[in-house]
Amino acid sequence: MNAVSPPSGLTTKTGLPLSLRRPRPSDAQDVWAYIQAPEVFSNLLQLPHPTLEMWEDRLKNPPPDSFSLAAELMLESGPKVVALAGVFPDKGGLRRRHVLHMGMSVAVEFQGQGIADALMRELLSYADNWAQCLRVELEVFSDNARAIGLYQKHGFVIEGTKRCDAFRDGRYVGSHIMGRLHPKADTLMTGFSTQNTPK
Ligand SMILES: CC(C)(COP(=O)(O)OP(=O)(O)OC[C@H]1O[C@@H](n2cnc3c(N)ncnc32)[C@H](O)[C@@H]1OP(=O)(O)O)[C@@H](O)C(=O)NCCC(=O)NCCS
DSSP states (O other), X not given: OOOOSOOSSEEOTTOOEEEEXXXXXXXXXXXXXXXXXXXXXXXXXXXXXXXXXXXXHHHHSOXXXXXXXXXXXXXXXXXXXXXXXXXXXXXXXXXXTTEEEEEEEEOGGGTTSSHHHHHHHHHHHHHHHXXXXXXXXXXXXXXXXXXXXXXXXXXXXXXXXXXXXXXXXXEEEEEXXXXXXXXXXXXXXXXXXXXXXXX
16 A cells, blocks of 8 residues: 555664654754754745744644655654655646656755665655645755655756745755656556546
């Protein structure tokens, strides 16, 4: 079954127990703590010194029909949310209902351990098997090699580049638009006749 029920038995590359679950408002403190690192917020379209209240509000009031996952590690000090990822419907209305946008962040000290990989697999399983999504798209700064490598590994391709797309730390930076189509787009209908007239 193509479930998006949280996979069990996950670990990071260094062997820490990892679980993926829907975020809760009480995760705001953990997310706020890691997202303010310059390596994280500056690669998102966010500003320095985010407020805890903003994250409480975001986690309490997610956009309608969005689907997010938090990655929680079991550390010696207790459970800690170290990553957040989600897919969000396009705002373009009826004709873009097949499109989801994706966003993702992992705490600096836990990057490179396969956490984004695990989140990506789960989000794409949701998009492919439950959300009637044909296209997942995202924008990524053109110099964010780590994120581009992750997205390419999961089937995204660079479809275009926006020059001087955003102002980041005193300079304009470009962004790539990346997209991934459902890997079985041409064989999604199974067991049905394509003729509409019942016999
Ligand atoms: C981009 C980001 C989400 C990756 O998270 P991560 O947990 O470090 O990634 P993973 O360890 O799961 O790596 C998964 C894959 O990404 C790619 N990758 C990771 N580090 C890479 C690097 N330095 N260069 C190129 N590709 C890299 C690889 O394909 C890797 O797979 P592999 O381990 O089989 O080679 C994380 O670095 C991050 O949160 N960055 C700051 C915020 C951000 O840039 N978000 C994306 C905005 S579009």
